Amino acid sequence: MLMHVVNVNKDVLKANNEIAQSNRKLLIRNRVFTMNIMGAIGSGKTTLIEEAINALGDHYRIAVIAGDVVAEMDASRFERLGVRTVAANTGRECHLDARLVERSLADLDLKNIDILFIENVGNLICPVDYKLGERVRVVIVSVSEGDDTVMKHPMIFKSSDLAIVNKVDISEAVDADPAKMKADIKQLKPSIPVLLTSKNDRISIDRWIEYIESYIEE
Amino acid sequence: MLMHVVNVNKDVLKANNEIAQSNRKLLIRNRVFTMNIMGAIGSGKTTLIEEAINALGDHYRIAVIAGDVVAEMDASRFERLGVRTVAANTGRECHLDARLVERSLADLDLKNIDILFIENVGNLICPVDYKLGERVRVVIVSVSEGDDTVMKHPMIFKSSDLAIVNKVDISEAVDADPAKMKADIKQLKPSIPVLLTSKNDRISIDRWIEYIESYIEE
Ligand SMILES: Nc1nc2c(ncn2[C@@H]2O[C@H](COP(=O)(O)OP(=O)(O)OP(=O)(O)O)[C@@H](O)[C@H]2O)c(=O)[nH]1
Ligand SMILES: Nc1nc2c(ncn2[C@@H]2O[C@H](COP(=O)(O)OP(=O)(O)OP(=O)(O)O)[C@@H](O)[C@H]2O)c(=O)[nH]1
Ligand SMILES: [Mg+2]
C-alpha cells in the first residue's frame, strides 16, 4: 500500500521534472531571474518578498506567483505594492508543482519581467521534490518554530541555495538559539549561505536584498 | 495530469479510511481515548502534549505516537517524561496515515493505556484528509504564523473538534491579534471550542487539561 503510493509519486515527479525543465528554458529565454521561496507556515516568506519588492522595484521589473491552498491574501499583499501578481491556488495540494507554475507563467508578460518570485505553500517537506523551473531555491524558517526545526527537515536545507532564519528579534521570547540553527544548516550543507534576518533590523534585510542582486549580476 | 493525481488520491484515501475504521474499533475495544494532534510546524504540539502528560500522568496511563518526517526528537522528549512512545517516521510524507498508525498500535500494549496522543506532522493541509482512527481531532496554530493563518486553511478548522491558538504571550511581538484568530475559527465552524493558550500562562494550560478530561468522562 505504502509502496503503491511511492510508485505513483515517482511517475508524478518524473512528469513534474519535465515540465519544470521546460519552464526553466522559457524563463531563461526571456531573461527572467526566478526564485522559489519555500519555507515554514508563517515564517516570513511574504514579508521578505515584500521587502525585496520595496527595495528593488525601482530598478527591476518584478512579478510574483503567490501559491496558497485556497486564499488570495498573499496575492493581494503583493498587488498592493503594484507588482504583477498571479494567485496560484493548489486546492488540496500542500506544494506548488511545475504544471501550476506553467499555467501561471502563461498569464505573465515574461519579456517585460526581470525578477520573478514564486512563493511556495508553507511546508518544509513536499516542495523539496517538486522543482518548478527556478534558478535559485530559498528556504525560510523562523526562530519561532523552535531551534530543532532545521534538524527535523534536513532535505529542504540540502536542496536549497540560500537559507534564511527569520524573526531573530523574538528568539528569547521563544527560547530559540538562531546561532544553533545556523550551525545546524551549515552541518547539513557546508556550502550554503545562511542569513539571520528580522523585519525590524534594516541591516539584515539589506543583506537579503544584496544576495538577490548578486545572483542577478552573475 | 492534475486530475490523474486527484484520482489516485481518492483510492488512497478510501483505503486509508478503511484502516482508520479498523484502528478506531481496536482503540474503542481497548478503551483507549485517542487524540489526533494536528497543527502548524512548531506551533506547540509537543509542548501542549508534554503539559498534558505532566498534569494527567499520575491518574491515567498515557502513550504517544510521535509523527515526524525523519527525526526522533519529539519522541525522545516524550520518553524523557516516562511515557510509552512510538516514533512514527513518515519518510517523505507530510502527514501521518492510518497504516502507519496501525503499525504503531501493534507496538503498544493497548489494554494498559487510557489516553493515546498522536502528534501529527506539522502541516495544515494534508492531515485533514487522513483519518487515523482517533476520537478527537485537535488543531493547533500559534500567533507567530500570523493572524491570517486561520482563513488561509479553512479545511483543518472545519474538520476539527477543538482548536487552539497558542503562544498568545508573544502576540504583540509578531503583530498578531489572537481575538481575530478566534473569531475567524468561530466563523468557519461556530460549534468548535477555541482555546487561547501560552505555555507561560498556567490558567490557559489548565483549561486545555480540563478539556481532555471532559472528553474522557463523556
Ligand atoms: N517579530 C517578527 N515578526 C515577523 C517577522 N517577519 C514576519 N513576521 C510576522 O510573521 C507573520 C507571518 O509573516 P508572513 O510574511 O505572512 O509569513 P509567510 O511565510 O508568508 O506566511 P504563509 O504564507 O501564511 O505561510 C506576520 O504576522 C508578520 O508580521 C520578523 O522578522 N519578526
Ligand atoms: N513563547 C512561547 N513559546 C512557545 C509556546 N509553546 C511552545 N513554544 C516554543 O515554540 C517552539 C516549538 O514548540 P514545539 O512544542 O516543539 O512545537 P511543535 O508543534 O511540536 O513543533 P514540530 O513538532 O516541530 O512541528 C519551542 O521552542 C517552544 O519552546 C508558548 O506558548 N509561548
Ligand atoms: Mg505568505
Ligand SMILES: [Mg+2]
Ligand atoms: Mg513536535
Ligand SMILES: [Zn+2]
Ligand atoms: Zn505535498
Ligand SMILES: [Zn+2]
Ligand atoms: Zn501530504
